[in-house]
Structures are given as structure tokens and as C-alpha cells.
Amino acid sequence: MTALGRGFLALVLLFLYAPIAVMVLMGFNASDLYALPFSPTLHWFSELAGNDRLIAATRNSVLVALVTAGAATVLGTMAALALSRRSFRGKPLLRLLLLPPIAIPWLITGTAMLVFFFWTGIGRGLHAMILGHVALAIPYVVLVVGTGLAALRADLEEVAMSLGSTPLHVFWAVTLPLLAPSLIAAALFAFAVSLDQFVVSYFLAAPGVATLPVEIYSAIRKGFTPEINAVSTILLGASVGLFLVFAALTRIGTVERR
Amino acid sequence: MLLPAYGWLLVSVFLPLGAMLVFSFLKTNPFGSKAPLVFTTNNYLAFVTRPYLVGVAWTSLRLGFWTTGICAAVGLPAALAIARATRGRVRQTVFLLTILPFWTNGLVRVFSWTMLLRQGGILDDLVHLAAPGAASAGLLYSFPAVVIGLVHAYLPYMILTCYLAVASIDDALIDAARSLGARLPTVFATVVLPLALPGLVSGSILIFVPVIGSFMEPRILGGRIGVTMGTVIEDQFTQAYNWPLGSALSFSMLGVVLAIFAACSGVLRERLAA
Numbered sequence: 001m002t003a004l005g006r007g008f009l010a011l012v013l014l015f016l017y018a019p020i021a022v023m024v025l026m027g028f029n030a031s032d033l034y035a036l037p038f039s040p041t042l043h044w045f046s047e048l049a050g051n052d053r054l055i056a057a058t059r060n061s062v063l064v065a066l067v068t069a070g071a072a073t074v075l076g077t078m079a080a081l082a083l084s085r086r087s088f089r090g091k092p093l094l095r096l097l098l099l100p101p102i103a104i105p106w107l108i109t110g111t112a113m114l115v116f117f118f119w120t121g122i123g124r125g126l127h128a129m130i131l132g133h134v135a136l137a138i139p140y141v142v143l144v145v146g147t148g149l150a151a152l153r154a155d156l157e158e159v160a161m162s163l164g165s166t167p168l169h170v171f172w173a174v175t176l177p178l179l180a181p182s183l184i185a186a187a188l189f190a191f192a193v194s195l196d197q198f199v200v201s202y203f204l205a206a207p208g209v210a211t212l213p214v215e216i217y218s219a220i221r222k223g224f225t226p227e228i229n230a231v232s233t234i235l236l237g238a239s240v241g242l243f244l245v246f247a248a249l250t251r252i253g254t255v256e257r258r
Numbered sequence: 259m260l261l262p263a264y265g266w267l268l269v270s271v272f273l274p275l276g277a278m279l280v281f282s283f284l285k286t287n288p289f290g291s292k293a294p295l296v297f298t299t300n301n302y303l304a305f306v307t308r309p310y311l312v313g314v315a316w317t318s319l320r321l322g323f324w325t326t327g328i329c330a331a332v333g334l335p336a337a338l339a340i341a342r343a344t345r346g347r348v349r350q351t352v353f354l355l356t357i358l359p360f361w362t363n364g365l366v367r368v369f370s371w372t373m374l375l376r377q378g379g380i381l382d383d384l385v386h387l388a389a390p391g392a393a394s395a396g397l398l399y400s401f402p403a404v405v406i407g408l409v410h411a412y413l414p415y416m417i418l419t420c421y422l423a424v425a426s427i428d429d430a431l432i433d434a435a436r437s438l439g440a441r442l443p444t445v446f447a448t449v450v451l452p453l454a455l456p457g458l459v460s461g462s463i464l465i466f467v468p469v470i471g472s473f474m475e476p477r478i479l480g481g482r483i484g485v486t487m488g489t490v491i492e493d494q495f496t497q498a499y500n501w502p503l504g505s506a507l508s509f510s511m512l513g514v515v516l517a518i519f520a521a522c523s524g525v526l527r528e529r530l531a532a
Contacts, residue, residue: 005343012336012413013355019410020362022380023370034373036383075263082259094260101271104515105471107488108508109271111495115281115505116274118289135270138263196363198474203495213365220369220478229373232366243361247354 024236027229034226044230054231057215061195064126064211068133068194073187075134076141081175083142084149098139106199109136114203125206132200137190144189144250148182185249192242195235275512282505301506311490311507318487320401321476322469325408326462332409333416333461334424334454340417341425353421359414368478371407372398375479399481407479408469416461423457424450463522467515487511 026034030041048054083091101109110132117128152175160170176183198213205214212235219228285296305311340352359367374380377396397403427450435445473488480486487507494504 002343005339008335009339009343009352012332012417013352016355016359016410016413019370019374020367022373023366026373034379071266075266078259079263094264097264097267097272100275101267103467103519104512105468107471107473107491108512108515109274111491111504111508112274112278113270114495115501116277119277119281131266131270135267138267142263192361196361198363198365213363216363216365216369217474220365220372224369224372228369232363232369235363236366239362240358243358246361 020236023229024233027226027233029226032226034224044226045234047227048230048234051227053210054212054215057210057212060126060209061212064129064133064201065191065194067130068137069187069191071130071134072137072141072190073183076138076186076190077145077179077183079138080142080145080149084146085154098142101136102139106136106197110200110203113200117204123206124204125209128204128206129201129211132204133194133197136197136200137193140189140193141186144186145179145182148179148185152178181249185246188242188246188249192239192246195242196239278505279509281502282509284502284505287499287501301503302510304503304506314485314490315487317485318470321404321408321472321486322466324405325412325469326466328405328409329413329416329465330458330462333413334420334458336413336417337420337424337454337457338450340421341427356414356417356421359411364411365474367411368407368475371403371410371479375403375406398479399483401480401483403479404476404484407475408472411475412465412469415464416458419461419464420454420457423454427453459522463518467518470514471511 025038027044028040028042029036030039030043083094113128113132114124117123117131122128122131156178157170157174160174161167165173196213197211198217201211202214202217205211210218212231216228216232216235219225282301283297283299285298285300288295300307305315336356340349340356344352372379375396376382376398379396379398382396397406431449432445435449440448470486471488473486473492476484476486476489477492478484491504491507491511494500494507498504
């Protein structure tokens with residue numbers, strides 16, 4: 001049974017990763033028709049350096065993701081602190097309100113944002129994308145920081161209070177340092193949510209102002225070229241790097257041993 | 259403390275949803291004209307006035323059923339295999355590899371399937387290697403291609419939710435059933451499946467809901483035959499500029515989504531509380 005189970009898992013992982021591996025390899029293949037045999041080249045990557053649209057889109061992506069990570073982490077952490085450290089009426093409702101940004105298909109949220117932003121004169125563009133991305137990232141930040149807060153010993157804060165610290169000082173001297181790994185993890189998560197976000201960005205992109213995924217989408221619709229593989233590979237590398245740091249910070253996957 | 263976060267959600271999510279609701283009752287786009295707004299319910303009658311939409315909606319639902327079904331058929335055994343056939347570092351690695359795709363761009367993953375599925379693509383090469391002279395598989399731009407892409411995108415959800423459900427099954431339960439003479443299929447049907455059910459249900463919702471709203475997967479992998487509710491709505495906003503109709507279709511879909519959540523709220527609440 002064990003061998004059968006492991007064999008099955010190997011097949012599932014092959015299904016999940018083989019297409020991605022092929023996609024990455026083709027970014028290093030000389031043929032512009034994705035033809036074999038494989039002959040390695042960095043041509044498509046060096047080609048990217050001259051693609052001004054892609055470079056501008058990359059700059060936009062990173063800018064939006066940085067602002068999103070900062071804003072969502074601050075706002076989400078404040079909400080998480082209030083939700084976990086205080087008791088008040090309406091808390092279940094407030095928790096419930098965090099679900100729509102995650103649970104409603106992005107197609108619906110994205111088109112709704114487009115309608116509202118256009119109607120109110122907020123318009124489209126990077127600022128609109130930031131408005132949207134931060135809203136999508138806040139629930140995740142509340143979740144990650146909330147989990148961190150739950151694991152944090154509340155009695156440490158109480159000890160500091162009973163020794164005469166002010167609440168603000170307790171926060172700076174006790175809570176924040178202990179919470180730091182969760183905060184960094186939440187910020188990384190928010191950064192990744194924004195960097196990989198396509199649907200909402202797509203509807204909120206102004207003509208000539210796109211992010212990397214939006215630019216990739218329009219490139220795919222025009223036709224397949226290995227340049228798309230090269231830029232996709234770079235985006236993939238960035239996501240995987242972020243994931244590895246996040247996994248190390250939150251120790252996911254080692255849950256059962258705690 | 260709560261105000262900034264919820265204020266932001268109000269402006270970026272809840273007010274837009276409200277605005278879209280109003281919009282869906284408008285007769286024409288209100289932009290650029292001083293004419294007073296004219297309200298109508300016609301946009302919601304689109305399924306009657308545009309009969310082809312019924313077929314499109316059916317395609318979306320079929321995509322949802324196929325994708326969810328295949329994910330369940332593969333995801334539950336995979337979750338069981340992680341929980342039963344691995345331990346220690348192997349389990350940790352497999353677990354991380356399963357959730358890693360959450361972090362990668364969905365568009366990039368869909369694009370990667372075009373490499374394999376297109377005529378003369380890698381899959382064709384493999385088929386020809388095994389059976390020279392065989393006809394080209396050329397799956398790209400077909401219904402199965404879209405399903406494959408969607409399964410690839412959402413399978414990790416099912417493995418994760420099922421794993422969380424089956425990881426807590428006590429070995430003693432299975433040993434007890436076995437020692438009382440139950441065969442493996444019986445153990446699966448009477449012990450494992452009921453305990454895994456909450457994971458299966460929440461996984462199915464997490465997959466079905468975004469699949470019926472998907473538009474880039476059908477667009478890229480389905481080509482001309484990939485017309486779904488998602489692509490129709492996308493067209494209303496980016497090509498046809500019939501925003502009121504797009505809003506009404508979006509809102510109809512939201513209604514379906516909310517109905518699914520309401521129908522399964524019992525199971526979901528248990529999972530959220532856990």
C-alpha cells in the first residue's frame with residue numbers, strides 16, 4: 001500500500017510540475033517554434049532587456065506589490081490586533097466581512113471595482129490597482145498575523161503591564177518584537193498576492209499602464225513566443241523565492257511536529 | 259484600529275459591489291452623457307432574450323462539474339497517500355510541493371499547458387515516440403484542454419482541504435475496522451470517506467466557485483470553443499462596452515456563488531471553527 005501511495009503521489013507531482021518545467025526549459029531553447037532537439041541559449045532573456053513595455057510593466061508590478069505589501073500589512077495588523085485582543089459585539093460579523101474579497105471570484109470583484117472606480121472618477125491605472133490589491137491582501141494579512149497573535153503568549157503582555165508599562169510601550173517592547181516573523185510573513189504574502197494578481201489588474205489597467213501578468217496575457221493572445229517563456233520564468237522564480245522565505249518564517253509543513 | 263482596514267474594504271469591495279448592482283439595472287452606460295439615468299430589468303432577462311447564453315452557462319457549469327469531479331477523484335487519494343504513505347522529511351517536502359503552486363502565477367501555469375497540448379507539442383512528440391505514425395493528439399483548443407488546465411490550477415486546493423481532514427483520522431479506527439474483518443473498500447466507504455467528507459465539500463466549493471468564473475483558462479486553452487460565462491462577461495467590459503449587461507451577468511453569477519455558500523454553510527462553519 002505504501003509503495004502504491006508513493007507512486008501515486010509521484011504521478012500527481014509530475015502532473016503539477018511537468019508543464020511548468022517544460023515551460024521553463026523552452027525559455028532556454030533556441031528554437032522560436034518550441035521545436036526539439038533542445039539547444040540551450042540565453043537569447044530570449046537578453047531579448048527582454050530591449051523590451052521597453054515589459055520593463056515598464058515589471059517596474060509597475062514591483063511598485064504596486066511594494067505599496068500593497070506595506071499598506072495591507074499595517075492595516076491588516078491593526079485589524080488583527082483589535083480582533084484578537086479585544087472583545088466587542090459584532091466581532092463574528094467583522095470576521096465574516098473578511099471573506100468576500102477571498103471567496104468571490106476575482107472576475108466579479110474586478111468588474112465591480114472597474115464600474116465603481118470609473119463612476120466615481122477614481123478611474124483606472126496604478127492607483128486603482130493598489131486600491132484593489134490592498135483590499136484583496138488585507139484578509140490574508142489578518143489571517144497570518146491573527147495566527148501569530150494566537151500563538152503569542154498573552155501573559156507576557158500582562159506581566160509587562162503589571163510591572164507598570166503603558167499599553168503603547170508594551171506593544172513596542174513586547175508584542176511587536178515577538179510578532180515580527182508573522183509580520184514579515186504577512187508582508188511577503190501580500191507582496192506575492194499582488195505580484196501574481198492578474199484578473200483585478202487586468203480590468204483596472206489603463207491603456208499603456210499594465211503590470212507584468214497583464215502584459216503576459218496580451219502577449220499570449222497575440223501568439224506564443226519564447227520571450228513569454230523567459231519573462232514567465234522570471235516571474236515564477238520570484239514567486240518561488242518568496243514562498244521559500246514565507247515557508248521558513250511560518251514553518252508550514254512542520255505543523256504536525258509542534 | 260479596525261476602521262482603516264474595513265474602510266478600505268468598504269471602498270474597494272463593498273461599495274463597488276453595490277455600484278455594480280445599481281449599474282446592472284441601467285439601460286445604457288451613463289458615462290459622457292447628461293441624460294437622466296433610465297432603469298430597466300432587461301439586463302437580467304438576457305438569458306431569455308439571448309438564448310445562446312443558456313448554452314454558454316451550461317458550458318461553464320460543465321467545466322465546474324468536470325474540474326471539481328476530477329480534482330476530488332485525484333485529490334482525496336493523494337491526500338490519503340500523504341497522510342498514510344509518507345512521514346518526516348518526505349511528508350514535509352511533498353506537502354510544501356503541493357501548496358507551492360498557490361504562490362505561482364495562474365496565467366503562467368495555463369500558458370505552460372499550451373507547450374504540451376498544442377499540435378506538434380511535447381505531448382504529441384511523446385505519443386509519436388511511443389507509437390510512430392499515430393495521429394496528432396493536438397488537444398489544444400478543446401474542452402478537455404480547458405479541463406486539464408483548470409484541474410492543474412485547482413487540484414492543490416482539494417489535496418490541502420482533504421489532507422487537513424484525513425490527517426486527523428486516528429490509525430486505531432482503521433485498525434479496529436480491519437481487525438473486525440472489514441475489507442479495505444469497506445474501511446474506505448464506512449470510516450475514511452465520512453471523516454474526509456468535510457474536506458471534500460470545502461475543497462469542492464473552493465474549486466467550483468472560481469471555475470465557473472474563470473475566463474483566462476477557457477480563453478487561452480479553449481480558443482474559439484472556450485466561450486464561458488467568464489469570457490462573455492470579460493467581453494462586455496473590454497470589447498462590447500455593454501457594462502450594464504456585464505454587471506447583470508456578473509451579479510447573476512454572484513447570486514449562484516452565494517447560493518452555493520449558503521447551501522454548504524454548515525460544513526464551512528465547522529471548518530472555519532476548527
